[in-house]
Amino acid sequence: AQSVTQPDIHITVSEGASLELRCNYSYGATPYLFWYVQSPGQGLQLLLKYFSGDTLVQGIKGFEAEFKRSQSSFNLRKPSVHWSDAAEYFCAVGDVDGGSQGNLIFGKGTKLSVKP
């Protein structure tokens, strides 16, 4: 069955430090991969997506992610974290295999805290 694993429940980094959030997926076909961010009490905002092509994708707010098929991973990175990046981050895979209508399968999320 398709699944998404985010192994880190909570990460704390210092402001200005680099960040990497891990995401691994299990999916039979070519995955459509997404990272969403959720600030407290807010909805889900798309950070970036991978459908095909260049495996390093750029997103909003200075985030990037790299698709590595051999590792079934789609890790999110940012070179220098800002205090406003504190939020919860969700990795998701779009299920379009076998006639599925593209519903998203989410990981459990990683909560990011930023120290001043």
Add this chain to the structure above:
Amino acid sequence: EPEVTQTPSHQVTQMGQEVILRCVPISNHLYFYWYRQILGQKVEFLVSFYNNEISEKSEIFDDQFSVERPDGSNFTLKIRSTKLEDSAMYFCASGRRREDTQYFGPGTRLTVL
């Protein structure tokens, strides 16, 4: 920039009551979805809707749930007889194509007492 809107932002109801959560998807989108997020847990798919009918639903989406697109702009989720365990944040999402970005609304927090 067009966005998905949802009303109400917060709904409190008594167990056994019916609730209708409303969503206005982005106007040129054709695929519509409902997801829910129980507090502290991951976002879970409920149902997808395309061409005026349900195209896929999860195990969560039982007979107590229904969806409707009554007037070409609104997309509603009805829970016929709410249970305590229905308390969650409900997100509506829409997309232009099946393999495309889904844009999420801000969510409706449902509290069942």
